Amino acid sequence: MKLKPSDLDKIAQKMRSVTNLRKGTSRIKITVHMGTCGIASGARDILSAFLSCVEEEGVSDVLITTSGCAGLCSREPMATVEARDKPPVKYVDLTKEKVKRIFKDYVMGGKIVEEYALAIGSERVL
Amino acid sequence: MIPMYDLSLHILDIVENSIRAGARNVWIDIMQNTKKKRLDIIIKDDGKGMDDKEIRSASDPFFTTKKGKKVGLGISLFAQAAHATDGEIIIKSQKGKGTEVRASFNLYHPDMKPLGDMDETVRVLRATHRDVTFRYIKHDKYMP
Numbered sequence: 158m159k160l161k162p163s164d165l166d167k168i169a170q171k172m173r174s175v176t177n178l179r180k181g182t183s184r185i186k187i188t189v190h191m192g193t194c195g196i197a198s199g200a201r202d203i204l205s206a207f208l209s210c211v212e213e214e215g216v217s218d219v220l221i222t223t224s225g226c227a228g229l230c231s232r233e234p235m236a237t238v239e240a241r242d243k244p245p246v247k248y249v250d251l252t253k254e255k256v257k258r259i260f261k262d263y264v265m266g267g268k269i270v271e272e273y274a275l276a277i278g279s280e281r282v283l
Numbered sequence: 284m285i286p287m288y289d290l291s292l293h294i295l296d297i298v299e300n301s302i303r304a305g306a307r308n309v310w311i312d313i314m315q316n317t318k319k320k321r322l323d324i325i326i327k328d329d330g331k332g333m334d335d336k337e338i339r340s341a342s343d344p345f346f347t348t349k350k351g352k353k354v355g356l357g358i359s360l361f362a363q364a365a366h367a368t369d370g371e372i373i374i375k376s377q378k379g380k381g382t383e384v385r386a387s388f389n390l391y392h393p394d395m396k397p398l399g400d401m402d403e404t405v406r407v408l409r410a411t412h413r414d415v416t417f418r419y420i421k422h423d424k425y426m427p
Contacts, residue, residue: 189411193357196296197287204407223411225303226352 183220185264190235192226198233206253207236210260219264232275238263244278289399290324290388293361295408297326297384300357302412304330304382309408311419313401315390318424322388322398333376341374361386368392 189195189204204221211219227235232249238259239245246269248259255273262268269277287293294311301309306328314323333341340346342362347355361384362372368389376382388395405419 191295191299193287193296193355193360196292196299197360201292201295201403201407204411205403208407208410221411223299223302225299225349228351 184218184241186220186222186239187264188222188224188237188239190225190227190233190237191223192230192233194226194230195233195235200234202253203234203236203251203256206256207260210257210264214260214265216265229275235275240267246277247275248273249275287360287364287396289397290364291399291401291404293364294324294326294401295404296357297361298328298404298408298417301326301328301330301382302415304328304332306330306381306415308416309418311405311417313398313419313421315421315423317390320390322390322395324386324388325383326385327381327383329381332378332380332382333374334378338374338376342372358384364388364396367394 187207189200189207191200191204204223207221211221224237227247229235229249234251235247235249236251236256236259237245237247240263246263248255248270251273255270259270259273262270287296298309298311308329310325310327312323312325312327314321314325316322337348341358344354344356344359347353349355358372358374365372365386365388369392370386370388372384372386374382374384401419401421405417408415408417
């Protein structure tokens with residue numbers, strides 16, 4: 158099969174996402190809040206749901222990490238999703254189903270799932 | 284809210300403390316001795332450590348080193364789980380060297396919590412903190 162210029166673009170794009178991870182510059186960072194409050198409300202299951210989403214989709218430019226208590230213990234489990242050049246989105250009261258939806262729509266599709274979000278950015282409250 | 288229903292979640296919570304203390308290595312040892320009816324959990328790290336005052340206050344639910352926070356429940360709840368089985372918790376630490384948390388439980392006490400899914404705890408830790416080395420060993424019928 159002969160390679161077309163458009164194929165080269167595709168290969169370049171694919172490799173870019175792989176090297177992004179190697180350099181530590183990922184397209185999307187997901188922070189699951191894992192303070193005592195988060196863990197007690199099921200943050201470990203939320204985290205493994207995100208991890209299985211990454212495995213299922215086979216994406217390499219999504220970084221998943223943890224942080225401590227964010228001071229909103231009653232709305233745990235929480236996760237903050239930060240796409241490059243976009244304001245961070247805080248999702249609250251997460252369940253495994255919500256995680257799947259967020260991953261499909263926002264991480265893969267680029268569309269913010271507003272009904273699960275607490276706030277977008279630091280100022281604007283929905 | 285679901286309470287901390289098993290020990291693997293407590294361990295996850297304590298190890299998150301280690302990571303926040305800048306640990307590069309975390310050792311998790313679980314020693315179960317059915318003959319002596321005892322379970323020991325040892326979590327050791329090479330993080331920034333604590334001074335004597337911090338060690339004494341670590342089990343106090345109203346003590347925290349985080350700014351803007353009034354409570355710190357991680358160690359307190361872990362200690363409560365141990366005390367509920369007439370067990371105990373010992374914290375050893377040296378500033379700049381690291382911290383060791385050792386909790387012992389009476390294995391057949393009615394208030395003993397199940398160990399839970401340790402593999403899942405270690406899996407999520409390894410997946411989210413790739414720059415930290417986690418060593419987890421469960422020893423059966425072993426007593427130090």
